[in-house]
Amino acid sequence: MKPLFRLLTELSSRKTISRLTGAFAKSKASKALIPRFAKTYGIRVEDAEKHISEYASLNEFFTRRLKSGLRPVDTAQSTVVSPVDALITGMGRIESGQILNVKGQDYTIEELLNRSPRMVSYEHGFYLVLYLSPTDYHRIHSPVTGDILEKEHVPGKVYPVNDFGLRHMPRVLSRNERLITYMQHESGEVAVVKVAAMNVSSIQYVDPLPNHLERGDELAYFEFGSTVVLLLETNTFECRSDLAVGSKVRMGEALGKLRPKA
Structure with missing residues (x-):
């Protein structure tokens, strides 16, 4: 079947x-x-x-907003927060530009970032794959305090990014339509890769979109469920030790800490 x-x-x-x-x-x-x-x-x-x-x-x-105060943003210094309400479906160290074993499939940073020259910064970094189900709140917020460096729209397919899609469709995260935002923070860069999915008509930036965002500020939103892949530069991030594939996180919840770039 x-x-x-x-x-x-x-x-x-x-x-x-x-x-x-x-x-x-x-x-x-x-x-x-x-x-x-x-x-x-x-x-x-x-x-x-x-x-x-x-x-x-x-x-x-x-694409509704929530009542004020329902998603408190972690205020600890140098914290990276979850940009979305989501299930973690992949996470770990990036090994020589490879994201390994996301539901049994490997990805390259080169493919995911559409061969951007910025990809060299993430070759030994850290990644989190954050899946939003239809149940979840679908606005996307800034994971860090910083400035937007670059935005890129990558045309592509709209395969499902649920468990079936990730397991059985070839490399959906790098074949689907994507909206990539690169941000400068206190320790380097972060790439927020928003991946479209089946029956997602579009991914939209908030309007107006400021150049500078505080941690937790609105960045974009999905029109129907999808996935965010968060990429942290090499030697700039320490993930929370209690997080694992299968963990559920909320927007504003701490994912880990930034550390000075080596």
């Missing part, structure tokens, strides 16, 4: 289908689906910034 699932996924990974799905999700007709969607995925509607009846479309509800 797996080859059949892969074939069906290949056929449904075209941007046209995602655009159609996205167009419906943004339409007024989709508003009627919000209560069922929230119930199906166990979304805490009481956490939303507005009452569920105030959202004009499914997309508007999906």
Whole structure:
């Protein structure tokens, strides 16, 4: 059955289908689906910034902000915080430019960063793969305090980035459409790689997007579920010892500490 699932996924990974799905999700007709969607995925509607009846479309509800104070941002000095609510599906040291064994598949920094000259800074760094399910809050925040150095949009497919997609579709993280943000922080750089997924109509930056962001400030948002890959430069990050693949994190929660670049 797996080859059949892969074939069906290949056929449904075209941007046209995602655009159609996205167009419906943004339409007024989709508003009627919000209560069922929230119930199906166990979304805490009481956490939303507005009452569920105030959202004009499914997309508007999906990209909702939360009530103030629900995602406190860790304020300890030099902390790197989670940019999203997510499940950690991969993490570890980058070995000679290789991200190893994300659900049984290996990736290269060269592919993931679309052969950017900046890739040399991450060849022996640290990575975290953060998967957002439909249940999760889908706004993306800055993991550090710093300045935006560069932004890149990488066109691509929209394969699913859930467990099936990561295990059975070839290198989805580096084949899917991506929006990459490089930021300068006190110890070097961080790359925030936002990966599109099936039925994601787009990844949007907040508007206006300031050049300087404090830790926890809004950076972007997904229109339907997807993944963020966080890359930390070589010798600049020490991850929390209690985090592991399968850990659930919330936006603003400490992932680890920056350390001076060697």
